[in-house]
């Protein structure tokens with residue numbers, strides 16, 4: 001029975017190794033993270049705009065980190081968005097939704113998963129929104145829906161473009177139908193933006209999935225994606241199980257989605273500021289041309305009406 005003793009000793013060893021591994025919180029609070037070549041100092045990654053210098057992986061970043069990178073530190077004003085009642089359905093699974101919200105707020109320092117700012121990019125004044133994946137997986141509940149609506153309203157009131165950095169796994173199941181209704185609300189809000197001839201650019205970041213990609217994230221005048229971002233509606237495993245076929249390499253990544261026509265451009269983080277600025281300037285000129293041609297048309301029709309009477 002020597003082999004039984006050996007197996008038991010081996011399993012004890014494995015248990016000890018697992019126990020000694022750093023916890024998720026310990027890893028999150030350390031100075032290190034990991035990428036293709038193993039551990040990498042967070043400082044080194046930050047100096048490279050949170051992009052791995054070896055494999056070009058665009059690591060997930062918080063809204064503040066993103067705004068610092070794209071708009072510059074202290075070059076944006078954070079707007080306070082409405083926060084509806086917490087946990088309207090009194091949701092409980094193996095943890096209560098109230099506790100999840102409390103933990104997410106503590107972890108991110110944000111009241112909801114989205115941050116709306118008033119800022120400028122290459123002298124173009126804009127409203128911008130970004131999502132924090134660390135806030136319950138970037139999912140969208142009533143508060144996040146309100147944030148999108150607030151951003152649209154702000155853009156319309158100030159007659160400036162809206163740039164939205166999408167991220168998240170979809171609508172938030174703890175808010176059930178309330179979260180699903182945010183798909184309609186945000187879609188209607190984006191329509192208002194378009195009625196006002198204001199540019200709306202979406203930057204798809206990793207991951208953009210579910211109801212997010214089925215609503216406001218796919219309604220932009222232009223869709224820019226960060227390299228290698230997961231952009232999907234349903235998950236790859238679900239699709240593979242349904243179609244019962246091997247999925248192509250790179251399925252649902254930015255480069256694949258660009259080939260299938262859902263993404264216009266793939267732009268690396270270091271080039272995004274300039275690219276956004278240029279595109280917005282072009283779109284704004286185009287918009288002023290549309291407005292002036294509309295004015296000319298209405299002027300023309302007014303003259304015709306006068307002549308007819």
Ligand SMILES: [Zn+2]
Nearest residue numbers: 035036052055
């Ligand atoms: Zn890497």
